[in-house]
Amino acid sequence: MAFRSLHDRVLVRLEATKKTVNGIITPDNAREKPQGGEIVFAASGIRSEDGAIIALDVKAGDRILFGKWSGTEIKVVGEDLIIMKESDVLAVLG
Numbered sequence: 001m002a003f004r005s006l007h008d009r010v011l012v013r014l015e016a017t018k019k020t021v022n023g024i025i026t027p028d029n030a031r032e033k034p035q036g037g038e039i040v041f042a043a044s045g046i047r048s049e050d051g052a053i054i055a056l057d058v059k060a061g062d063r064i065l066f067g068k069w070s071g072t073e074i075k076v077v078g079e080d081l082i083i084m085k086e087s088d089v090l091a092v093l094g
Contacts, residue, residue, distance in 0.1 A: 008045060008046045008087070009085060010042045010086055010089065011039065011040045011083050012038065012039055012064065012066070012081060013040050013079070014037045014080060014081070014082060015037050015038065035065055035066060035067070035068055036063065036065050037063070037066070038062070038064075039060050039061065039064060041060055042058055042059050042060055056086050057092075058086060058089055064093065065089075066084060066090055067090060071085075072084070
């Protein structure tokens with residue numbers, strides 16, 4: 001994939017489930033936006049005032065939770081992804 005996020009941004013692949021806990025399949029338009037995903041790409045970090053790069057706490061492959069309205073939804077090579085700031089990440093799972 002020819003995509004690279006900048007500064008403190010991360011690219012997240014959504015974890016969308018099509019079934020409810022009871023096994024009912026829900027259509028796309030009735031489904032809520034997922035609040036979890038896997039980081040596909042993490043930028044190098046932000047620059048401090050003295051010019052040093054402060055690395056991000058997350059990395060590619062981390063499973064994360066984020067706020068319901070976090071980030072911007074984009075489509076890259078036919079795949080739905082979200083790009084967001086590292087500060088929008090609430091937790092890293094496992």
